[in-house]
Amino acid sequence: MKQLSQKTLSKNKIYTIEITGLTHEGQGVGKLDGFVVFVNGTLIGEIVDIKIIKQTKSYAVGSVVRIQKSSDKRIEPFCPAFDKCGGCSIQHMSYDAQLEFKTDNVRQNLRRIGGLDNVQVNNTIGMEHPFQYRNKVQYPVGTCGSDVVVGFYEKGSHNIVESKECNIQPPESNEIRDIVRDFFKTNGITIYNEKTGKGFLRHVMVRKGFKTNELMVVLVVNGKKVPKADQLVKLLCDRYENIKSIMVNVNTRNTNIILGDKNTCIYGQGYISDYIGKYKFNISPLSFFQVNPVQTEVLYNKALEYAGLTGNETVFDLYCGIGTISLFLSEKAKKVIGVEVVPDAIADAKRNAQLNGIENVEFLVGEAETVIPKLYEEGARADVVVVDPPRKGCEESLLKTLVDMQPQRIVYVSCNPSTLARDVKFLHENGFEVKHVQPVDMFPWSGHVESVVLIERK
Ligand code: SAH
Numbered sequence: 217m218k219q220l221s222q223k224t225l226s227k228n229k230i231y232t233i234e235i236t237g238l239t240h241e242g243q244g245v246g247k248l249d250g251f252v253v254f255v256n257g258t259l260i261g262e263i264v265d266i267k268i269i270k271q272t273k274s275y276a277v278g279s280v281v282r283i284q285k286s287s288d289k290r291i292e293p294f295c296p297a298f299d300k301c302g303g304c305s306i307q308h309m310s311y312d313a314q315l316e317f318k319t320d321n322v323r324q325n326l327r328r329i330g331g332l333d334n335v336q337v338n339n340t341i342g343m344e345h346p347f348q349y350r351n352k353v354q355y356p357v358g359t360c361g362s363d364v365v366v367g368f369y370e371k372g373s374h375n376i377v378e379s380k381e382c383n384i385q386p387p388e389s390n391e392i393r394d395i396v397r398d399f400f401k402t403n404g405i406t407i408y409n410e411k412t413g414k415g416f417l418r419h420v421m422v423r424k425g426f427k428t429n430e431l432m433v434v435l436v437v438n439g440k441k442v443p444k445a446d447q448l449v450k451l452l453c454d455r456y457e458n459i460k461s462i463m464v465n466v467n468t469r470n471t472n473i474i475l476g477d478k479n480t481c482i483y484g485q486g487y488i489s490d491y492i493g494k495y496k497f498n499i500s501p502l503s504f505f506q507v508n509p510v511q512t513e514v515l516y517n518k519a520l521e522y523a524g525l526t527g528n529e530t531v532f533d534l535y536c537g538i539g540t541i542s543l544f545l546s547e548k549a550k551k552v553i554g555v556e557v558v559p560d561a562i563a564d565a566k567r568n569a570q571l572n573g574i575e576n577v578e579f580l581v582g583e584a585e586t587v588i589p590k591l592y593e594e595g596a597r598a599d600v601v602v603v604d605p606p607r608k609g610c611e612e613s614l615l616k617t618l619v620d621m622q623p624q625r626i627v628y629v630s631c632n633p634s635t636l637a638r639d640v641k642f643l644h645e646n647g648f649e650v651k652h653v654q655p656v657d658m659f660p661w662s663g664h665v666e667s668v669v670l671i672e673r674k
Pocket residue numbers: 504505506534535536537538539540541555556557558561582583584585604605606
């Protein structure tokens with residue numbers, strides 16, 4: 217019989233390991249007895265004592281017991297819940313080091329997957345003040361004994377971690393969370409239990425318009441009417457006169473999806489407004505809106521610059537969401553056609569164009585990979601194409617159509633460097649070349665990086 221020589225690491229032993237790399241999410245990686253070991257909260261060059269908490273055939277996961285030698289890029293995380301909370305993954309890394317890490321991540325992907333050895337990647341554009349940058353928070357609600365807990369999910373689980381002050385949210389959302397929690401607790405209103413599907417309050421969402429200062433509070437409930445709603449409305453509005461909207465969102469399904477389809481307004485109007493650049497947007501509970509409005513403006517201005525418009529161009533804005541990029545482009549283009557698969561987002565996009573008095577944009581519902589080949593067959597052409605796909609990138613069939621269509625420029629906005637690299641490779645092999653790569657930090661203290669890339673016809 218063949219002998220299996222599978223080594224194992226002991227869970228009862230302390231190992232010392234040197235961290236030699238970082239994953240794209242910013243998790244430290246080292247090697248022990250031939251095993252790849254992932255260790256959260258560590259940095260390249262550090263020597264750490266770890267305990268093994270998980271092991272599979274090909275890798276292990278360790279947790280830090282002691283740092284023997286620390287990196288000069290290490291800083292003290294500002295959040296006391298950092299070790300547990302699933303929200304931020306690289307708060308132990310200085311902000312400058314984070315920006316370098318993100319630039320490097322994009323560069324490595326373009327080299328390794330994209331085969332672009334000499335590509336120049338600009339330094340990631342960071343935030344001057346990388347705190348309180350999110351305009352939306354969705355707190356899950358649960359119980360701990362008889363107590364109501366409102367916080368964030370723990371890393372890799374649905375246990376709720378309470379963090380008194382989450383410093384990537386505006387301060388109002390911390391306080392609104394506490395007001396809602398105390399109200400439900402004092403009034404003995406039940407809290408939803410994921411396992412049984414019973415209980416009333418599921419999530420508390422707070423949205424803020426950064427330029428308008430308007431606030432929206434959404435209670436996501438498994439039921440219909442919030443008991444004593446008038447009292448809660450008064451508590452909230454007495455505290456913040458800039459609350460413009462309090463909504464109840466009904467979600468009675470046993471699902472991980474946070475919001476249900478039905479909203480009722482229990483105070484004010486059904487939406488808040490905000491601006492990106494000079495464009496105004498109305499945001500309702502279900503509307504998609506970029507969560508970091510300051511950096512969104514930076515990103516869109518880069519996209520507009522790379523589009524190089526003179527006023528005569530027809531532009532396709534693919535994966536257009538609520539039409540934000542389309543509106544940015546419209547001022548300098550002859551015509552913009554936005555394509556997006558979610559019908560509600562297109563309805564928002566049309567409303568947003570109207571709200572801003574913009575008439576040279578048109579929005580179509582459908583998959584980009586279906587709509588664009590059809591338009592192309594019917595004779596439509598674009599001089600410039602902007603794509604901003606979800607993490608999985610573009611379908612090859614769409615890229616093929618773009619290659620056939622031969623636009624002058626493609627501006628690729630990406631939230632995932634590896635699919636960006638794959639798609640850029642295809643375009644590079646089919647008559648296009650990468651001119652500029654600009655990462656933008658939309659999510660400080662997390663490993664995510666957004667990039668905008670200018671690709672031109674050779
Ligand atoms: N450009 C927008 C949204 C980008 S997010 C903005 O900056 O705000 C990506 C968008 O692609 C989402 O709105 C998602 O609904 C949409 N989407 C996903 N798959 C798609 C497809 N196959 N065709 C068109 N749109 C798609």
